[in-house]
Amino acid sequence: MNLILESLVKAFWLIVSFDREVYEIMFLSLRVSGIAVLIGALLGVPSGATIGLKEFFGKRFLVSIVNTLMGLPPVVVGLLVYLLLSTSGPLGVFQLLYTPEAMIIAQLIMVIPIVMGVTISSVSSVGKAIREKALSLGATNWQMTLKVLREGRLGILTALIVSFGAAISEVGAVMIVGGNIRWATRVLTTAIVFETELGEFGLAIALGLILLLLAFTINWILTYLQWGGLRR
């Protein structure tokens, strides 16, 4: 009991005293996951919209692959990226292993299927009627696509927030490709694992609280949006 209390006190102190390491770790987490989600959105939303709007041979198969990939286990992604980036791997020349860039790549691979899958389903659920409505009012194909994305904006935003939540709380992939190097690739989740193993519960709890706070904030934004903050 004492241990928990002591650790809690230490955790609060680390947070309120703006401990440099704690905040460094938090910002790296935000940076890695934020960039992964941003790139994921830039790639996933247009490709998902295209797949959702166009009819082509093999569409069903492609959609089912995307949906399957939405459940990619982070550890497997980490392993895959590790093999690609390791010195003897095909992308070894770039020497990205154990850098934040490697972590971004790993999280990006996790995030893209989520963004794509949800975009496909939002765009499809907007429906043929809305698409034809826009066209009949004189929209070009491009204007129609923008309109459909606007109609499906809630779903797409949800996808972005959910993928950010998944990325920032994921530990398997960043651990493998980042290596949890202090001051370099240590993020919230890997640090919690590491500090717990060391018995540094104060630091672990402080990082855990920050992670919880981030997760709650994300959920709060999501709930707010779904309750009508984005109705118009």
Next chain:
Amino acid sequence: MRPLIETHNLSKFYNGTEALRNVNMKVDKGEVLAVVGPSGSGKTTLLRLLNLLEMPTAGEVFFDGRDTAWSDAGRVALRRRMGMVFQQAVLFNETVYENVEYPLKIRGRYDESKDLKVKDALKLVGLSGFEKKQATGLSGGEAQRVALAQAMVYTPELLLLDEPTVNLDPRNISIIESVISKVNRERGTTIIIATHNMLQAERLATKVAVLREGELAEVGDAKEIFRKPSDLLASFGRILNVFTGQSYLTEEGTAIIDIGGGVKIEALTTKTGSVTVFIRPEEIIVSKSPIVSSARNMLKGKVEEILDLDQSVQLKVDAARQFTVNITKRSFQEMKINLGSDIYLSFKASSVYIM
């Protein structure tokens, strides 16, 4: 004068089933064409092809003399000269104002009168003051009127309407119909309206095209077609007061037609044997007691159903056979008609149309 829209042997197949076959039609500027036919006869398909939302399997659509098959960009340009109102109102999930503004926005040019145009379009459909409302919260009738405003805000040359008033209440139906007549009259908008409601076609159209199983079965002047509806038109048209019976001639040269249930009606015809007749609801005079008049037919019946049609009242009357009559609201109130009231129906022998 060159027709505004014209089709040549237009056909459309969906997975091998023929939705439309060899349709040739022409609509001149300023005309109101009603495309009538039972559901599944190809009305919607025809309108979608005319709106260039789908490509025909065979045949061509010409808009203002131009072949519409030439290019995607060309089709967008031509589509911008037409408006389409779908059977189910589809609106964007934003305000009424933004919905009506959308077609102007996508046309790109800076338009200083945009705001005025949106307000005018809303006024046209009687929805001034609805600008800030969310389109998704509107009733079916209001939503359909917003859809009409969206299609009219850019003053298209051609307005296509696919069963625009199905499932709407009488008040909204009459608003939408009066907007259709108004834009045709005042702006010269050419109109093509698909409907299975004969009375609506009759109220609005100057020309009628009858579709049957994807083929154009009849085309003609609306007045001609409705004065003497063909069997085909009557068979699906919800044309009221259609009866079949045996006709025999009287010594005076008129005919008596026994339509069953002991009901015999007198008509001006020389046809004998089995005939189908039709009496317009508007041509039947309703009275509370027997009247002496020149009308050769008078039947006694009980009011079975009262339907408020905004400007008039429609009664279904059981006079051994079911008759439908339309009377004004004023007469309805003055005559104190209730369900079950006994009333008399009078109509001239010349009001009985033989089909």
